[in-house]
Amino acid sequence: MTNFIETPNQKQGACAENPDVAPCSSDTDCRAGVTDPEGEGVFTGLCVPINNTTKSCEVNAWCPLPKDSNPPKPAKMIAVENFTVLIKNNIQFNKFNFFKHNILGSNASYLKSCRYHRQSDPECPIFILGDIVSEAGEDFKELAIEGGVFSIMIEWNCNLDLNEQACKPNYKFRRLDKENRKKTISPGYNFRFPKYYKDAKGIETRTLVKAYGIRFMVEVIGQVSGKQQMGTPGAEAVEPIGYFTLPHRCPCVTCDLAGGHGSTCFSVLPGIHPLVTSRLQVQCANNDNIAASEIII
Incomplete structure (x- = not known):
């Protein structure tokens, strides 16, 4: 939020x-x-x-009816800019008997202290919200007023004939909701939720909150190839993962694997409360490949 x-x-x-x-x-x-x-x-x-x-x-x-058409300026919770998101992503290509995850180092102290940076630390899986927004070419203070929807793409392109250590994720960020706000009827991203209670007379009462926030769509794509492992020219797999929504409740994530049938969705947290450390796990699978992601705020 x-x-x-x-x-x-x-x-x-x-x-x-x-x-x-x-x-x-x-x-x-x-x-x-x-x-x-x-x-x-x-x-x-x-x-x-x-x-x-x-x-x-x-x-x-x-x-009384809500009067919530004009969000406060500046945004009330601008400090969210410094919140962090940890993304755990695993991929598995069964044809190649190949498994990889995006936490590449074995040093626990590194993971506790690192922060993603395109030049200085492109392998760190911990992202500052403000950095995600700026990587997508947006201004956080402006965005925070009405919210927005962003894509975090994790791209794996691996040649297993080379050193497997060279198989590393590449992160890309972009804004998905319409950029021209003046021509958009409902810009940004918002939702409402009530907080119920009883007043001093025992009458059911509520506070209605219209919340503006950032919604993340996490996409995982990739291809792996290697002649020596298969004895053939190689194979390609593309694996969309689903999405994670901050800070609204998470619906069950729809999983889909290109070329696969009967994909399955596992272990989705039923609800996430704003500003509380939260965790979402998603796994997609077909006969050949598995892609799994976990996001911690």
Whole structure:
């Protein structure tokens, strides 16, 4: 989460809909039981005044209705820029009896202290969020206001006739959501979630949060070849992994392997809470190849 808007103390009741959504001049404009796709509730059948000049249809909903169209500037949680993400990625090509993971060193102290850098440390699997955004050519402070969607691509291109130690991952970053925000109806990435509680009178109440954040799509692709291992010109496999979402809850990740059938999805954490160390494990497999990723925040 990089930014948020709260609508506190909502209770179930009747209140005026947003006049931009359901303007009215009389009750006949507000047919009872009807819902507007852009609205927050069900019409009661009444046209009620908002002020001396404006009326809108009354709805049964959580009231007061949220006013969350304008995110705060600057973003409230800009410190997220310094958070880190550890990506564990394993690949296995059964035809070659070849297995590799992206944590290349055997020194535990190195892994604790390293941070990915394209020039000085391109093999480190720990990434600073701000660096991921800048590698994609974006400004974090601007991005944090409305959020965004990014691809982290892990590319493996390995020739097993050479030294297997030369088989190393290459990381690429790019922004996926539409770049021209002025022409985008819903720019960035956001979602809503409620926090329920009972007030002093025992009435169910909630705070509605509209959260803006960064969503990562982790892609793993690659090819491995080697004449000596197979006695043939080699083989190629491409293995999309799935995606990981920060900080919203993770749906079950759909796994797909090119050229394979009946791919399987394993061990997906059912929920992730913002700002809590979280872990997601995904494994995809077919008859020939296996690709697995684990992401820790």
